[in-house]
Amino acid sequence: MPLTKKEILFCILNGFLIGIANLIPGVSGGTFALILGLYDRLITAITSINGITVSVTIQFLIGFTNPTKREHFRKEMKRIDFWFLAFLGFGLLLSVISGAKLIQFLLQNHPAATLALFIGLIIPSLSVPYKLIENHGIKEWIYLIPGIALTILPSLFMGDTTGSENPLIAFLTGMIAISAMILPGISGSYIMLVLGEYQIVIGKLSNILELDSIFFLVAFALGCLVGLIVFTHFVKWLFKKYKSHTMTFLLGLILGSFFILWPFKDYANGQAIVGRSGEVKRDIQIATAKNILPANFDETVIPGLALLIGIALGFGLNQLENLKED
Numbered sequence: 001m002p003l004t005k006k007e008i009l010f011c012i013l014n015g016f017l018i019g020i021a022n023l024i025p026g027v028s029g030g031t032f033a034l035i036l037g038l039y040d041r042l043i044t045a046i047t048s049i050n051g052i053t054v055s056v057t058i059q060f061l062i063g064f065t066n067p068t069k070r071e072h073f074r075k076e077m078k079r080i081d082f083w084f085l086a087f088l089g090f091g092l093l094l095s096v097i098s099g100a101k102l103i104q105f106l107l108q109n110h111p112a113a114t115l116a117l118f119i120g121l122i123i124p125s126l127s128v129p130y131k132l133i134e135n136h137g138i139k140e141w142i143y144l145i146p147g148i149a150l151t152i153l154p155s156l157f158m159g160d161t162t163g164s165e166n167p168l169i170a171f172l173t174g175m176i177a178i179s180a181m182i183l184p185g186i187s188g189s190y191i192m193l194v195l196g197e198y199q200i201v202i203g204k205l206s207n208i209l210e211l212d213s214i215f216f217l218v219a220f221a222l223g224c225l226v227g228l229i230v231f232t233h234f235v236k237w238l239f240k241k242y243k244s245h246t247m248t249f250l251l252g253l254i255l256g257s258f259f260i261l262w263p264f265k266d267y268a269n270g271q272a273i274v275g276r277s278g279e280v281k282r283d284i285q286i287a288t289a290k291n292i293l294p295a296n297f298d299e300t301v302i303p304g305l306a307l308l309i310g311i312a313l314g315f316g317l318n319q320l321e322n323l324k325e326d
Helices: 005-022 029-035 039-048 051-062 067-079 082-109 111-125 127-131 144-156 167-182 188-195 198-206 211-241 243-261 282-287 298-325
Strands: none
Touching: 005 029, 005 082, 029 039, 029 111, 029 127, 029 167, 029 243, 039 082, 039 211, 051 067, 067 082, 082 111, 111 127, 111 243, 111 298, 127 243, 144 188, 144 243, 167 188, 167 211, 188 198, 188 282, 198 211, 211 243
16 A cells, blocks of 8 residues: 555545635635645645656556556556545545535635634644745745735725626636636636636536536636646646745735635625525625625624634644644
8 A cells, every 4th residue: 555544544635724724715725735744745746747647547447457558557557646636535525525525514604704714724734834944035025915806806896897608718717717727716606707607607517518518617627628638737836946035926826815715794795696506695695795894892792703713724724734743
């Protein structure tokens, strides 16, 4: 087994946390990948997958009884860190299956406390990306500003753009959305809302058997694939050439996500985007609601307690990560 039982457990746990983060409005799973110390390894593993991987896998599936082909396949899976990706993906899938309804319930009934809890979870874990910044000069820390801005600015243009059903626009939207999902602190669905394409994609999924929907969704999927390949290689190159600058920028993205996670919002006036089954998507409504100040002290009590619980859980999470390294 390429991974020990302990490593498998932590991969599944980390994948679960990344998946839960994806269920929170306006937050990217990349946020938790970074604060868990997995971001660099994840980017490296994804960019390791290439044509050779596909070829070796096909040869293995066709002739899996051949010892040579099995050995080539084993070595290729080790090279791309397959078991890391597999168990991380398994944990992510578990979170979507088991946590989606719970998160939706909490967002529906206790949105402020839920967002405050996630702010608390993230705060102690900021030490992880901070430790990865090798140089701490002004030239590096200045990149914190564009990172924060890139997370906050899209909210200022929410709802100002009308989407298009053009397959070329769908392709470009897929490229941009998947690139945003890779970055910590930015939600791909949030960017699609800014571009005006989110509701169009939902509509096409609802009518997936129609010919124009098929063309649109195929173009969107191809855009996601191209964006994933190009952008992950770009991020890997940035890590190699400008690690401290890049890590500071990513830290800025996470700090900017606190603006999106601000627990006091005008929830009723967020965008009422209708999902495939006809329900108003609560996560989108929350992500697009305007931030406000609490009306009185009583409104801050429960979110404040949730924040403290989140901070305590965040410190506990850090201890688990330290245990993994021992």
